[in-house]
Amino acid sequence: MARMDDVARLAGVSVSTVSHVLNATRAVAPQTRTRVEEAVERLAYRRNDLARSLALRKTRTVGIAIAALSNPYFGELVSALNEALEAQGYTALLGDTGDDPDREVATVERMLDQRVAGLILATAASSGEPVASRVLDQSVPLVLVDRHIDARCDQVVPLNREPVEELVGHLADLGHTRIAAVAGAAGLDTTTERLDGYLATVAARGLDDDPALILRGRSRAQDAEAAARAAFAGPHRPTAVVVLNNAMTIGTLRALRGLGLTVPHDVALVCYDDFEWADLFQPRLTAVRQDLTTMARSAVGLLLSRICGDDRAPVVERITPQLRHRESCGCPAPD
Template sequence: MVKMTDVAAAAGVSSTTVSHVLNATRPVSEALRAKVFQAVADTGYTPNSVARALATQNTMLIGIVMSFLSNPFFAPLVSDIDKTARRRGYTLLLTENHENTVDESKQVKVMLDRRVDGVILAPAARDLEPVLDILANSGTPTVLIDRFGDRRFDEVGVENIEPTAQLVAHLVEHGHDRIGFISGHTGLSTTVERLEGYRLGIERAGLSFDRKLVRSGGSQIDPARRAVSALLATSRPPTAIITANNAMTIGALRGLRDLGRRVPDDVALAAFDDFEWADLMSPALTTIAQPIPEMGRLATKQLLRRIGGYTGETERHALPPTFHRRRSCGCSETRAQ
């Protein structure tokens, strides 16, 4: 059986150092951490999680609470969190919050009962205080991801306002002055910020904000499908539509298909959130792509730092997304990139 001393010998460090790296009980350099984990891989060492928990009071479990089953954005995010956590010897406990704060509070309590070492939470909309108070009062290290909500915790998300304004500006460049917007679930910080970005883009273009051009898609497929029908049924329907997340993009495409509208010939379409297959669609989708791998890695590293005992000021990270110009907005083949 491979022992910790074997890992230490392979890495050229002491057994104490190996223990600190594996248990995240002392800050070490990234180079040293990588060296130890490479030795773990080379030797095939498997830590005894029960013994480790008894020795360190850590369970090596991270609780993940988000709508990863109902929202297609979160599945790849969970995958990137898992990759980073597993390299440090942690296992994820996953639970779906259904964007419901009552369910979310219950699930967080279950995580705490399981004695997870930390929690990564994408808060549900509305009435965030109860669940965030539970986490704050428990003292369990917590990172909020995707949605900003409380400066008591580290937060990792993406810039929303300027990128959404950029989508508006791009559609205006194509001659559109009636641009519809399908917004997300009421109460989410991402919904508020992307709507703010839409209004900013409209204002910068010298256009008048028309409330009739904004419909809620509830961050879900079917409500967005209905929102498209409502937008195109107005007396002065939009010639372009922006959707505020990828689930609603699916709904919008279905709604346009229901009405026999072609993209971009009849209605141009641009979306916040990218898909792995967005460039394979016909026409390929113009999107704002969030840096999902970076978000997952950073949120996990922030959490592990807190688990390791870091007590500094909380940090808020809003990462820059990437604008993918494709064909659904009306770009020519040569301009799309």
């Protein structure tokens, strides 16, 4: 295996010049750079990042610990984060916590053992604060994504309440007064804030505030299916439903189909979290779509800034999603 001094000897330059060319740490004359690059190619030289990391006592690896990779939303988020990291020359170390607090702790500990340069975390329900404190106590930069908690670190999270207010308000404009909400797992700010948006609009618009209209989907398809099946099986069923995450949307649709109810003829349906294939449903789903590219780029930008020594006060960035108006709400197909 070729070494850096072999490249320097072939190019007729010093080892430090080769290092500056490879690491872009200092300007090098174009002719010299060309000789170094030709020598690298001829010798098939590969930089030993492990040795470099040991020497500098830091890596160019960032840990990404995600609550539930089985959820397509988190899969898209990981893809966007990985793309943003690669663009800056970093490698992602991925861990799936399964939305389990104990598994989250173990995943983060393994990443800290790997000496990651920083960590991006979507916390499991009710477990984020101790884990965040553990990371920060190790002086490892940390950015939280998707789920907001009370922690002294940067956070990039979606706007939750206002988009749900828009969804419920739209259903009210269409004449619905008995609107159900399929709520997510307890202990998550996304659940609390989205449910607050539903309740605020119900109160402001004078809609039916029957507590039975709040269905406990627990952020899982199977729980949402069971809750929706029970709610829509009776004679006094809701005429519309807002589902507060994408996994629960699948379960709700299964329940309605199992009961022989059609969307939007029997039940109008809108949801928070869009699918890449939501416009393939019949009818196509009216949904709030999160801007995952912006979320990922912002999170990576904040993290790399901290890795480079930025010690400003932590910030919380709220990313505004967009309403994708389609037909499941009962409106005609948009142009």
